[in-house]
Amino acid sequence: MNFxxxxxxxxxxxxxxxxxxxxxxxxxxxxxxEALKDDLLKAISKYIEIDPxxxxxxxxxxxxxxxxxxxxxxxxxxxxRAG
Amino acid sequence: MTAQVITLxxxxxxxxxxxxxxNLATALAxxxxxxxxxxxxxxxxxxxxxxxxxxxIVYDIVDVIEGRCKLKQAMIRDKKLPEMYLIxxxxxxxxxxxSPSDMMRICNDLKPDxxxxxxxxxxxxxxxxxxxxxxxxxxxxxxxxxxxxxxxxDRVVGILEAEEKGSPLLxxxxxxxTLVKNNDMLSAEDVLDLLGIQLLGIVPEDExxxxxSNKGAPVVTDAKSRAGQAFRNIAKRLQGQDVPLMNLExxxxxxxxxxxxxxxx
Numbered sequence: 001m002n003f004x005x006x007x008x009x010x011x012x013x014x015x016x017x018x019x020x021x022x023x024x025x026x027x028x029x030x031x032x033x034e035a036l037k038d039d040l041l042k043a044i045s046k047y048i049e050i051d052p053x054x055x056x057x058x059x060x061x062x063x064x065x066x067x068x069x070x071x072x073x074x075x076x077x078x079x080x081r082a083g
Numbered sequence: 084m085t086a087q088v089i090t091l092x093x094x095x096x097x098x099x100x101x102x103x104x105x106n107l108a109t110a111l112a113x114x115x116x117x118x119x120x121x122x123x124x125x126x127x128x129x130x131x132x133x134x135x136x137x138x139x140i141v142y143d144i145v146d147v148i149e150g151r152c153k154l155k156q157a158m159i160r161d162k163k164l165p166e167m168y169l170i171x172x173x174x175x176x177x178x179x180x181x182s183p184s185d186m187m188r189i190c191n192d193l194k195p196d197x198x199x200x201x202x203x204x205x206x207x208x209x210x211x212x213x214x215x216x217x218x219x220x221x222x223x224x225x226x227x228x229x230x231x232x233x234x235x236x237d238r239v240v241g242i243l244e245a246e247e248k249g250s251p252l253l254x255x256x257x258x259x260x261t262l263v264k265n266n267d268m269l270s271a272e273d274v275l276d277l278l279g280i281q282l283l284g285i286v287p288e289d290e291x292x293x294x295x296s297n298k299g300a301p302v303v304t305d306a307k308s309r310a311g312q313a314f315r316n317i318a319k320r321l322q323g324q325d326v327p328l329m330n331l332e333x334x335x336x337x338x339x340x341x342x343x344x345x346x347x348x
Contacts, residue, residue, distance in 0.1 A: 021237050024237060064244070
């Protein structure tokens with residue numbers, strides 16, 4: 001293993017814990033989060049056209065607060081207004 | 084005088100709760116405070132042996148609750164510190180012999196005569212843990228810089244928040260400064276960032292802790308031990324004193340080493 005590229009174990013510990021704690025705290029499994037994303041996209045698509053490929057939805061921590069953060073770019077619309 | 088009730092808990096077992104209770108109680112008593120500690124681990128008594136008082140037990144906490152003795156009869160006075168007492172856990176009774184209201188009642192009876200009541204919670208988040216946190220004015224969460232211990236500590240912090248026990252304070256135990264420096268152990272900053280609670284103290288890994296337990300003499304009584312110093316500092320903070328964190332010569336790693344070499348720090 002190359003000394004200079006070896007990822008130190010403390011970093012993996014922290015990254016793994018960040019993920020685990022978010023799911024522990026919200027009591028939401030990764031599979032449930034996927035289902036939530038699908039439902040959310042379906043609901044939004046009823047009203048406005050979005051680009052499903054560009055959507056990013058995830059749980060984030062801020063201190064002891066959990067946030068569901070969604071970045072949902074709208075598809076460029078060519079407006080066909082009459083007149 | 085009315086005692087402050089402080090409970091130490093962790094979620095995971097084996098992170099050093101009992102050692103921390105014995106050391107904080109001893110350090111507070113060395114500072115002239117009147118202290119009583121309670122072993123909350125019914126069926127798995129061990130605070131007595133860490134404190135070196137195992138041969139003096141006649142009655143235990145369940146004897147008090149079930150009326151076989153008076154509270155004072157179950158309080159074992161320390162060998163060296165006359166203002167420190169231990170109320171041992173029962174060794175043979177079943178866990179349901181104690182309820183949260185029993186713990187509240189015992190603590191209320193103790194409060195007028197002491198400065199601190201320190202409760203050693205059992206591992207887990209079951210009945211014994213609920214008993215231990217019920218009477219607490221302040222909860223201290225003990226963890227090690229390891230993924231399993233930090234994860235369980237986070238669960239406990241979540242439960243304490245849900246129970247409206249306020250935000251607990253963190254004791255980070257068994258930090259190895261060399262491993263942290265090599266980025267092979269979570270640093271204090273990492274653990275604080277993950278748990279999102281306030282730090283009360285960091286205890287470095289120190290072989291004197293085991294030596295102290297072996298002798299039944301908590302490491303705070305060893306003036307030269309680093310862990311002993313860390314626990315004495317934490318005891319001072321519990322008394323409201325502003326004591327800076329010990330320099331563990333570990334934070335910052337290579338960069339701070341370069342800074343030291345070049346005289347910039």
